Amino acid sequence: MLSPDMDKLRGVVIGLSEGGKKEINNALVFQAMALETEPEKARVRRQLDGMTRQNELTRIKPGHYTYNPNAPQRRGEGYIRMWRAIRASTGSFGIAEIAAVSHVDTSSVSKYLKHLLSIGLVRRNGKKGLNLLYSTTPSGRDQRETPYPTVAPRDPFANERAAMSRLARVFFEKDLYSGPARQVVVKECRAILKRFDTQIEKGGSK
Structure with missing residues (x-):
């Protein structure tokens, strides 16, 4: 089901998995989404289960998944x-x-x-x-035909959320003194800054 919440979660999953290249787990998703309460975590676990049923995710073991970028849209x-x-x-x-x-x-x-x-x-x-x-x-x-609600617009900050998710993964899993980790941090920060440093959103300020 497409919703703003699912769109956000999907962006986090894509970012953390680097488009399906890396395994992800519940703990990483919770950290990237700054979830603290058990009801919030339980809701996301249900959503991840739904993505697994739709073949967007493959469950490796309890709480661990790989993302399938070529999964059919269902x-x-x-x-x-x-x-x-x-x-x-x-x-x-x-x-x-x-x-x-x-x-x-x-x-x-x-x-x-x-x-x-x-x-x-x-x-x-x-x-x-x-x-x-x-x-x-x-x-x-x-009414025999299925009535569909209006599709929510794509998250305009999906790319930046994905970059933030990849950044979070480095902070949670990598040695921040290492050269490769620093390169990823710089790359993702530049991607985020490119959007926010050059574009003033409506209602925002310099």
Whole structure:
């Protein structure tokens, strides 16, 4: 599923793995994304699991992966599975139910349902305990083709985030007194500075 969060994570993964050349692990990703709390780490672990299911990552061992730059783009399949599960539901359904049937994480299901609510294909149908319930509208029942949300624009700082991820890997893993490590630091810092030192973003200052 494509989202700003996933776009950011994908950029970190690509940067740390140097485009698929190096193995990465959970600890490196957590450090590069400055994650400190367990809920934040658990969320990213779920997202990494999702990338593994979509063949973007290959799991070497628990918490260790390689990135597959040539993996087929399968972003739409999650929407297809969710929409099929929603249309197949009779009566009310919850987020967890759709997630279990479609094999998509609950966060993505929740975002998709918000989109479907906004275009009138589902409606809220009360609660079960603390969990919201939904049901399809007549328009939703008539909608056979999968409705896709608008694709989020690509992160305009994806290249700089990737450079920062590679920089972080050097700081976490390499001897900073070594010549090769210093060369990488200089190279990635120059890539970052090239963007920010020559371009004043709207609303920014010199």
